[in-house]
Amino acid sequence: MRVVVVSNFDSMSDEVAKMVIAQVRNKPASVLGLATGSSPLGVYRLLAEYYKNGVDFSRIITFNLDEYVGLAENHPQSYRYYMQENLFSRVHIDAANTHVPNGVATDLQAECGRYDELIRHTGGIDLQILGIGSNAHIGFNEPGTPFGSQTQVVDLTANTIRDNARFFASPGEVPTQAISMGIKSIMSARNIVLMANGGSKADAIHAALTGPVTEEVPASVLQLHPSVTIVVDQAAGSRL
Ligand code: F6R
8 A cells, every 4th residue: 555645635636636647548448436525626627637738538437436316417416417517528538438326226226236237347447536534434335334345325324414414505405325336346446546635534544544454444445455545635644
């Protein structure tokens, strides 16, 4: 595991964007695993700059980690909408090559199986981008999720619902379930980069990197992966 501590959000974004661009240049038909939330916003902005400067994303294939159950793709808080706004429309990825779990599928279980199968069918993820929850979740795999889990419907914890409430008009509108790639699905990626910024992530980063590998700290599983880079700003890395 490589740990990079940088000064702030912008340098974290810069570091991760460079890794993504190296992957895309090295393999123009790369399969990228993507996250939403506030952590990767700077990376996506930078990828749009690289696109303007000639980096070709036309053959890239993407898989997002998760989607809220019950939010259609045109809902402004859906992760499909977020990806469209923050990345897909800015780098002109072929829409057919972008994948986000369908949170309004009539058969959610079938949707989970279909998603894992699709990832396998495309040859697996080359580079997976991750954020981390303040409870050390990755994707929406909350503490206690079995390391063997594949894409599944998950109940969000009160902690995560509270963290997400800032994006919704009222607490009652925050979805309580999501479809999330499982821990095993994430660990199948050939390379992983996890980014975190801000003091609210310091405990999670500390536990994930220096504590025991345990299902109670989902991100601790990354200690078992052969190719992981952790990029944190000074605040998130303050307990390392
Ligand atoms: C988002 C995701 C989550 C977030 C995590 C951190 O697709 O899978 O695990 O990465 O909750 O969120 P932010 O970046 O908003 O602090």
